[in-house]
Amino acid sequence: MSANAPKTHAEPVTIAGPGMTGSALVSASLDQGYTTTVWNRSSAKAAPLVEKGAVAAATVAEAVAASPVSILCLPGDFPAYSAQWFGQVVEPGLPEMARQVDERSYATGISTLHVNRHALAHLVATGKAQGIAPDLALPFQARIERRIAQGHGADNLASLVEVLRNPSA
Template identity: 25%
Template structure:
């Protein structure tokens, strides 16, 4: 009998790099772990660690009450589980598949129709981070379902957060953080390209980039959130007009260095639009109003 003290059996469906890491974390934590993947061979290393390789999806579903699904997209999620929908009554589906908020909401509605409970989650880490105490995971769905299975969910990352009853909210947070990641990394790579044009290694700039991010960028990100929520963009520090001029210089410098200025052009356009709209003396955070407006 499974008690609070004994790890719950888990079936992990989908054994790509992330799915294999999820199954590995459950095995390490002592969970009876059944695995299944559409293509053969990916379970071998996990079986060697003690996992049971289900012969088919029906066997994987039957083996555990908690089904952790990590596949390429929501179309694959539905294609895999639709044939066994009659066996999902009373199961808990933890869907860690990437997609859009409406994909998650549609999957939650579908799962409800099968009699299964459903949580939609997002792993804010790469596979090596799975199972670490600091690893962040977002979940959306029924709070009671999350609370009941919280110990099992936290095997995958100690910083597992329930964001609300809306199944789509985790996907929204995921997209938000990815927007920060991609734009920040692209900015860093642009900076490295600039210094590389003068034969300066990226490693020479990196320590100062870390200081800049810690002491300037992170406080700016936090301050921008407060400004956006209040709609107040007054500043006595650095105006939009001043930064628009700076972006113009950045584009010139990039062209002179022989690197593509494309990354900076939309930001320059946003700032110039704010200036044209009469908000040049306001803070950079006011760019939010251009970003969220319909294309003009």
């Protein structure tokens, strides 16, 4: 490998929504040697990125499954987009979350409350910097903080139901 050749990074990345911003992120990721998966409602928007070396995903779920890091570049019609995202990514996981809630078993090795605490804090701070009120995120953030303070930082997000089950604890 020459000194000027891009490094190949072991961790792949997914970018959903390669519009103007997403396309720039995909190009930068590819330039830095990341295996980059892309998904868009319109496969035509992803085609030029695939020609540059990105991997096209047929569905949102496939895109998210392709890497441990997913970046969402949300369009102005976010409500329609989020419904599709929910239907393909969140909804399939609901039976497993229901099982965890029923069994009160929330162990996870990936999406812990500690991880989500940092991600949500970043989203709130970024939103505030962009003039977006954090009103919807703050109660969620408070419940994550509460569960962590109770010693459950290694649990997953489904464990937040325990705050609702026992509001005085």
